[in-house]
Amino acid sequence: MTIAARFVAAPLALIFFALPAYAFDTKARAAYVLDQTTGTILMDKNAHEPLPPASMSKLMTLYVAFEAIRDGRLTLDERLPVSSHAMSYGGSTMFLDTQDQVRVEDLLRGIIVLSGNDACAVIAEALSPDGTEPGFARYMTQRAEQMGLENSTFMNSNGWPQAGHRMSVRDLAVLARHLIEDFPEFYPLFAETQFEFDGRAPSNINNRNPLLNMGIGADGLKTGHTNEAGYGLVGSAKQGDRRVIFVISGLDSERARAEEAGAIVNWSFRQFAEKTVAKAGEPIAEAEVWMGREQTVSLVAPDDLEILLPVLSSGPLTAEVVYRGPIEAPIEQGQQLAELVITPEELPEVRLPLVAEHAVPYGGFLVKVRTAAELLLARFTQGPAEQT
Structure with a gap:
């Protein structure tokens, strides 16, 4: 029966x-705050809206590169050629030229610390299914969907302004969590405050992440800025046993980005605490x-x-x-x-x-x-x- x-x-x-925490009234156009330790979403403002991510989308290029290294398709000491296409990028660059053969490790640091648009293109062309940056962007879009990124479409490898290149702040937070959890061996690179490559760009050696020197446990990940996107940041900080991941986008200045990011970290750790519901057994x-x-x-x-x-x-x-x-x-x-x-x-x-x-x-x-x-x-x- x-x-x-x-x-x-x-x-x-x-x-x-428990009482509700004091709400954080962010100035960002979109924001998402995740307590990684418990998986609790602390803030969600326009978090699923596809927006221009600027250089924050370089995190997807880095994730694909880390996968290639883990799978043996790329090595840190391998030297990659620089194409005329990669060299043509402006904005933040490593000042690469077509005579260079650049170590993969230097390219990774150039992307993370210097936000090198040219370095992203070099990695993209090396890993692209068809050898082109657009082909790599199509692969990134497919890979992002497999990872649970629901509102991400890539048109290039570095976030250079281009129609259709979009990510939501929620997707950026999910991607940041993957980077932290899937590649702990590479994650310390995001906390590096300076990187000098071959003495070429003495004015571009500092990491743009404003939180790294604040003494609040921040150790990553990536800033971004274009006129269309405004100022944004994918950040993470760890205090004690707790880690918080957050994304803000659409602020109007570097100063506003730094102040907003610092305030979010402070709010996340001071207004919330872990409590035990039940003991094992x-x-x-x-x-x-x-x-x-x-x-x-x-x-x-x-x-x-x-x-x-x-x-x-x-x-x-x-x-x-x-x-x-x-x-x-x-x-x-x-x-x-x-x-x-x-x-x-x-x-x-x-x-x-x-x-x-x-x-x-x-x-x-x-x-x-x-x-x-x-x-x-x-x-x-x-x-x-x-x-x-």
Whole structure:
């Protein structure tokens, strides 16, 4: 006999309190702030709108280059030629010319620290499926979609103003998270404050990221500016065990960008803190079991469950345990059966896994008899079905 699954939501009172954090009224046209440690979105302003990303889109070129190095298609000591097309770029450059054969490591530093448009084009032509920068841009667009970047279309490798070259600030934050988590061996490059290449550009040796020298834990990632895009920044900072990733776009000056970025980092760390919902192995609720040797099983936390909450506190925070059941036996110890769903004010819903405290084997013949008797009794007490 089968039984239709039903949706169960059990209310649960938690032992801590929370108020909404003071809202941050950013001046940026678009902004996105992510607490990487817990995955909590702290700010979302026009975050999915495709916008001109300027040099911030160089992060995608870097990601593809890091993948090529990891896969053995490129090496740090390999020297790449400079085409006349790459040399033709203006703006921020490494002042490369067609006589150069440049080490990949120098090109990466030239992109990260110096924002070299020419360096991006050299990397692009080396890795492009058809040897051209437009071909590389098409590949970047495809790769971005595979990574979950939902509003990103690339027309070139460096963010040079071009119709259709767009990224959302949410996509830039997702990309930044990938760079940090997927390539920890390369991420320290983003904290370098200076890079001198062959003595060619003494006026262009400093990293433009204004946060790196503020002593607030900032260690990346990339600034951007064009007349159309305004001033923007993909930033990340780590204080203690927490890391915050943020993106701002559309500010009207370097000073406004620096002030806004510093204020966002300060707000993110001071107005929010991690709090423990449950300790590993701590029972949270009971779930009903179908055809098992036991009729219920305890739901426990698989690890210490932590969420990010506003620091200020007042009223109680409540949650629900949600599962579809009764859950059919057999059940394995540690099998995920439910979720603890918490919805703090002014923050997105948080869903945390709950697992079976112990195994529940299939009940056998006696349980079948008991279950059949319970179903017959339930039908008897409910009376005959109404005629329609």
